Amino acid sequence: AQSVSQHNHHVILSEAASLELGCNYSYGGTVNLFWYVQYPGQHLQLLLKYFSGDPLVKGIKGFEAEFIKSKFSFNLRKPSVQWSDTAEYFCAVNTVGGGFKTIFGAGTRLFVKA
Amino acid sequence: DTAVSQTPKYLVTQMGNDKSIKCEQNLGHDTMYWYKQDSKKFLKIMFSYNNKELIINETVPNRFSPKSPDKAHLNLHINSLELGDSAVYFCASSLGRVAQRDYGYTFGSGTRLTVV
Numbered sequence: 001a002q003s004v005s006q007h008n009h010h011v012i013l014s015e016a017a018s019l020e021l022g023c024n025y026s027y028g029g030t031v032n033l034f035w036y037v038q039y040p041g042q043h044l045q046l047l048l049k050y051f052s053g054d055p056l057v058k059g060i061k062g063f064e065a066e067f068i069k070s071k072f073s074f075n076l077r078k079p080s081v082q083w084s085d086t087a088e089y090f091c092a093v094n095t096v097g098g099g100f101k102t103i104f105g106a107g108t109r110l111f112v113k114a
Numbered sequence: 115d116t117a118v119s120q121t122p123k124y125l126v127t128q129m130g131n132d133k134s135i136k137c138e139q140n141l142g143h144d145t146m147y148w149y150k151q152d153s154k155k156f157l158k159i160m161f162s163y164n165n166k167e168l169i170i171n172e173t174v175p176n177r178f179s180p181k182s183p184d185k186a187h188l189n190l191h192i193n194s195l196e197l198g199d200s201a202v203y204f205c206a207s208s209l210g211r212v213a214q215r216d217y218g219y220t221f222g223s224g225t226r227l228t229v230v
Contacts, residue, residue: 038155044221046218046220049218101162101170102159104149104157104158106156107155
């Protein structure tokens with residue numbers, strides 16, 4: 001069965017630090033990949049998505065992610081975090097041929113110290 | 115104008131009761147979903163409808179029954195509520211699959227269900 005692993009459950013950074021959140025998935029076929037963000041008390045919002053082509057994807061709020069097919073990874077990055085980036089981040093995978101189901105990782109809680 | 119709206123936002127009820135959560139989207143999307151988010155923030159899909167047709171039905175107790183009167187609405191009815199049903203339930207919608215691309219979901223604001 002397909003699965004999504006997010007390595008870090010909790011990350012604490014100071015403002016202006018660089019961020020990288022890991023995400024690995026298990027599926028050998030074609031995938032659509034996503035990162036979502038959930039601010040405290042709010043719903044999930046789509047940060048960025050990857051279908052095909054350039055493996056470096058840019059999203060909203062200065063976030064980007066890199067798809068490395070050989071590593072089955074889709075890590076999220078931001079060069080300089082802000083206090084307002086404090087949130088829960090979810091990696092998600094939709095497998096082409098796996099129907100309409102999107103599998104979410106367990107989430108990484110990011111806390112940015114002002 | 116809210117794209118995916120859920121009601122109610124909060125629901126506190128006693129064990130054994132029956133309750134419903136409503137969801138409506140005005141995005142013209144074909145596919146709608148119900149996800150359950152537990153206390154550890156883990157998101158698990160429950161159901162999905164595409165143009166009123168049930169396409170995903172995960173291992174969910176049959177006390178949970180989705181209903182889609184039209185493609186803009188997907189409601190969730192829960193019978194005989196149990197303590198373990200306490201969670202946040204999110205409705206979402208998407209374009210579905212277009213040329214092997216899933217464009218991602220638009221989520222509602224969630225319904226926090228507390229069973230006491």
